[in-house]
Amino acid sequence: DVKVTQSSRYLVKRTGEKVFLECVQDMDHENMFWYRQDPGLGLRLIYFSYDVKMKEKGDIPEGYSVSREKKERFSLILESASTNQTSMYLCASSLMGLGTNLDYEQYFGPGTRLTVT
Amino acid sequence: DQQVKQNSPSLSVQEGRISILNCDYTNSMFDYFLWYKKYPAEGPTFLISISSIKDKNEDGRFTVFLNKSAKHLSLHIVPSQPGDSAVYFCAAVAGGTSYGKLTFGQGTILTVHP
Numbered sequence: 001d002v003k004v005t006q007s008s009r010y011l012v013k014r015t016g017e018k019v020f021l022e023c024v025q026d027m028d029h030e031n032m033f034w035y036r037q038d039p040g041l042g043l044r045l046i047y048f049s050y051d052v053k054m055k056e057k058g059d060i061p062e063g064y065s066v067s068r069e070k071k072e073r074f075s076l077i078l079e080s081a082s083t084n085q086t087s088m089y090l091c092a093s094s095l096m097g098l099g100t101n102l103d104y105e106q107y108f109g110p111g112t113r114l115t116v117t
Numbered sequence: 118d119q120q121v122k123q124n125s126p127s128l129s130v131q132e133g134r135i136s137i138l139n140c141d142y143t144n145s146m147f148d149y150f151l152w153y154k155k156y157p158a159e160g161p162t163f164l165i166s167i168s169s170i171k172d173k174n175e176d177g178r179f180t181v182f183l184n185k186s187a188k189h190l191s192l193h194i195v196p197s198q199p200g201d202s203a204v205y206f207c208a209a210v211a212g213g214t215s216y217g218k219l220t221f222g223q224g225t226i227l228t229v230h231p
Contacts, residue, residue: 004160031216040126042206043161043221050216058218090160094217104149104210104217108160 003027004109006091012115019078021112023091031094032074033106034058034066036087043090049074081116088113120144121209123222130229136194138225140207143188147209151219152181152192155204164205165192197229 007022025032033048035058045058047066055066063085067075074093078085092106122141130136140150148169153161167174167181167190174181180193194201204226208219 009158033218035221040223042121042123042223043208043219045218045220048216048218056216092160104151104212104219105163105166106217106219108153108162110160111158113158 004091004093004107006089006109006112008112009110010113010115012117013078013081014117015082017078017081017116019081019114019116021076021078021089021091021114023074023076023093023109024072025074025093025107026072027093027095027107028071029093029095029107030071031106032068033092033094034064034074034076035090035092036060037090037111038087046076081114083116086114086116119223120147121207121220121222123205123207123225125225126223127226127228130197130227132199132229132231133196136192136197136201136227136229138192138194138205138207138227140190140192140222141188142190142209144209144211144220145188146211147220148212149210150181150183150190151208151210152179153206153208153221154201155206155224161206194227197227199229199231202227202229 034046035043049068065077089112091109094106151166152164155161
């Protein structure tokens, strides 16, 4: 059974703080993703990684960075948290690699509810 | 630019009846579609998917229909149960050109009344 875990379920941070959100998957998946979920906007992709040390910007990367030093771990960093980054953050992983013909299913963690005050 | 749209923010259905959730897309490169279900305080879980070479895929009470010419897909749940109450997201991917990057719709909140 695929398991994706996120370091915190709830976080409260102050404006200007540096925030680290950690995600770990145990299925040896190549791809990992960070999304944020906001009411009425669905899930929006922040960054994704298709291999260790490789990363690609998603649709809303501004104000965020990521790190993938090990295959199983993908970190999202808010360099200087702002109130408009208050959101639910979801991490996901998938087996899909470029050129393969597998299903595209992504497996999600439980999410981190971040509040920036 | 919202490439995947779920135009109904919410849907209310009686237990035992059919629930129909709709999704429209604009990118003709999308060739694989997925539905996810999300309960509060949990991550989304995969429900059912369909490739663009098919127009229907069925799994138990869940059926997804794809109309490529209209760029429209729908999820049918029959019969609906109170445990189906959740947020449903449709997602699309342009296979072969990405690393399985999904584009999600805004979500539809389904409420099934006993």
